[in-house]
Amino acid sequence: MVATRKQHFIVIDDSKLDCFIAEKVIRNTGKCESVRSFLQATEALEFIKSNIAEQPTPNIILVDIQMPVMNGFEFVDAFEQLPAEITKNYKIYVISSSINDVDLNRVHNYSSVIQFLNKPLTSNNLSLLLTKDHM
Amino acid sequence: MNTTEKIKVLYIDDEQNNLNGFKATFRFDYSVLIASTTEMASEILANNPDIHIILCDQRMPDKTGVQFFEEIRSIYPDPIRMLITGYTDIESVIDAINRGHIFRYIKKPWTDADVKSAIEEGNKFYLTSSLLSIKNSELQSAYDELGKFAYSVTHDLRGPLLSLLGALEIAKSTENTTELREIHDMMGESIKKLDEFIRNIHEYYNLKRGRLMYEAIDFNTIVGDTAALFKIAGIMDNIRFSVQVNQKDVFLSDEISLKIILNNLLSNAFKYQRKGATDKFVEVTIDANSESATIFVKDNGIGIHENHIKNIFTMFYRATSEETGSGFGLYNVKDALNKLKGDVEVISTVNVGTTFKLTIPGKPNGSN
Numbered sequence: 001m002v003a004t005r006k007q008h009f010i011v012i013d014d015s016k017l018d019c020f021i022a023e024k025v026i027r028n029t030g031k032c033e034s035v036r037s038f039l040q041a042t043e044a045l046e047f048i049k050s051n052i053a054e055q056p057t058p059n060i061i062l063v064d065i066q067m068p069v070m071n072g073f074e075f076v077d078a079f080e081q082l083p084a085e086i087t088k089n090y091k092i093y094v095i096s097s098s099i100n101d102v103d104l105n106r107v108h109n110y111s112s113v114i115q116f117l118n119k120p121l122t123s124n125n126l127s128l129l130l131t132k133d134h135m
Numbered sequence: 136m137n138t139t140e141k142i143k144v145l146y147i148d149d150e151q152n153n154l155n156g157f158k159a160t161f162r163f164d165y166s167v168l169i170a171s172t173t174e175m176a177s178e179i180l181a182n183n184p185d186i187h188i189i190l191c192d193q194r195m196p197d198k199t200g201v202q203f204f205e206e207i208r209s210i211y212p213d214p215i216r217m218l219i220t221g222y223t224d225i226e227s228v229i230d231a232i233n234r235g236h237i238f239r240y241i242k243k244p245w246t247d248a249d250v251k252s253a254i255e256e257g258n259k260f261y262l263t264s265s266l267l268s269i270k271n272s273e274l275q276s277a278y279d280e281l282g283k284f285a286y287s288v289t290h291d292l293r294g295p296l297l298s299l300l301g302a303l304e305i306a307k308s309t310e311n312t313t314e315l316r317e318i319h320d321m322m323g324e325s326i327k328k329l330d331e332f333i334r335n336i337h338e339y340y341n342l343k344r345g346r347l348m349y350e351a352i353d354f355n356t357i358v359g360d361t362a363a364l365f366k367i368a369g370i371m372d373n374i375r376f377s378v379q380v381n382q383k384d385v386f387l388s389d390e391i392s393l394k395i396i397l398n399n400l401l402s403n404a405f406k407y408q409r410k411g412a413t414d415k416f417v418e419v420t421i422d423a424n425s426e427s428a429t430i431f432v433k434d435n436g437i438g439i440h441e442n443h444i445k446n447i448f449t450m451f452y453r454a455t456s457e458e459t460g461s462g463f464g465l466y467n468v469k470d471a472l473n474k475l476k477g478d479v480e481v482i483s484t485v486n487v488g489t490t491f492k493l494t495i496p497g498k499p500n501g502s503n
Binding site for chain 2: 015016017018020021024025028066068069097098099100119120121122
């Protein structure tokens with residue numbers, strides 16, 4: 001069943017505008033239970049670690065690559081170190097303005113990352129992703 | 136007597152008489168170091184990285200000169216190697232020269248003129264190749280920076296543009312005017328970020344290509360000009376800004392570099408304030424005399440975590456996602472300081488504030 005279960009979203013981006021855009025686009029899909037935005041990946045990680053309550057509802061993480069302090073790759077590295085009973089409840093999508101081959105190839109090396117998405121996030125490409133998603 | 140201009144030459148021979156004779160003959164023209172064994176020679180080489188020329192006798196007791204050169208070549212590739220030898224060894228010498236180990240051989244018994252011309256030519260070769268390696272490493276660092284540039288341009292120029300595109304898309308379907316205004320404000324921020332990045336690239340270029348133009352500096356004017364720009368932009372609102380300049384004599388420096396430094400430090404001091412703090416301040420204190428200027432830029436803003444301080448001058452490094460920044464500003468500060476041969480210290484505590492202390496030497500009057 002596709003449309004019946006609503007999902008929780010986590011957006012990680014150092015740009016306030018990009019977080020705002022993502023929140024809007026996500027809410028507009030009508031398939032969203034909640035959206036949380038984090039300007040710092042470290043804070044998102046803390047939240048994920050401590051957030052057992054919302055599981056096992058599907059959780060989707062949209063994470064930017066280039067961010068100060070902890071970038072998207074460092075975030076995914078740290079995420080993959082978390083216990084499996086936490087990580088299994090999340091699906092990570094990397095969303096970036098990067099057109100750098102090294103970045104794009106690096107995304108494929110992470111088993112927890114489902115897909116790379118180009119910015120800006122639009123309702124079209126998000127809806128596509130949600131229907132494709134077998135959750 | 137000025138010894139620094141003399142070419143440093145190491146002569147290795149097991150005959151003490153030859154060593155003494157060599158030193159006596161050439162000590163006025165060159166800075167001569169002598170060694171009677173190859174071990175001694177290795178030790179001298181280790182302690183004197185500025186040796187330009189090594190002359191070695193082919194027939195040393197423990198090994199040949201060619202063997203010695205082969206041994207030291209990988210450790211000390213720069214000095215020019217010359218072999219001193221009699222005609223009987225000529226086959227091995229030709230072989231060594233052909234294999235590229237030796238720049239020149241001098242036949243025994245040598246004449247002063249032969250040795251002198253060999254040293255002069257060897258030194259020319261030394262200078263050319265060391266200049267080449269300096270140029271090569273400059274080129275390498277320019278390439279590395281270009282690589283970083285290409286990467287950062289995709290992000291720092293493309294990022295804000297794509298945000299604008301996304302925001303426009305949302306604005307299209309928004310009826311609520313309050314929300315529209317909010318979107319517009321954020322779009323404005325995005326444009327400012329883009330503009331800041333472009334201005335930083337311009338500063339970077341000015342610093343890299345520009346020559347220093349020394350003139351008498353009036354710190355009151357420079358700080359005043361810089362602050363005026365922030366005032367117009369409304370960046371200083373609700374921040375107590377104080378300036379104290381104690382300038383005793385004429386301080387000669389490059390005004391453009393100083394402006395870039397102050398502009399970036401002040402911009403950061405105003406920008407990285409604690410949200411909601413009631414007594415925000417930025418203090419500039421400058422003490423200048425003809426020899427040096429000491430500049431303090433102090434704020435009580437968000438501060439920099441100690442883990443990040445060592446990296447803040449790295450290009451594109453950002454220690455916080457509070458506020459927009461290009462990761463360029465402090466790199467440019469450091470670059471400008473390097474050009475002025477100045478120094479910087481950073482004292483910072485998170486949520487207490489940051490102080491940058493700069494020490495910049497003034498250009499001595501009348502010198503070039």
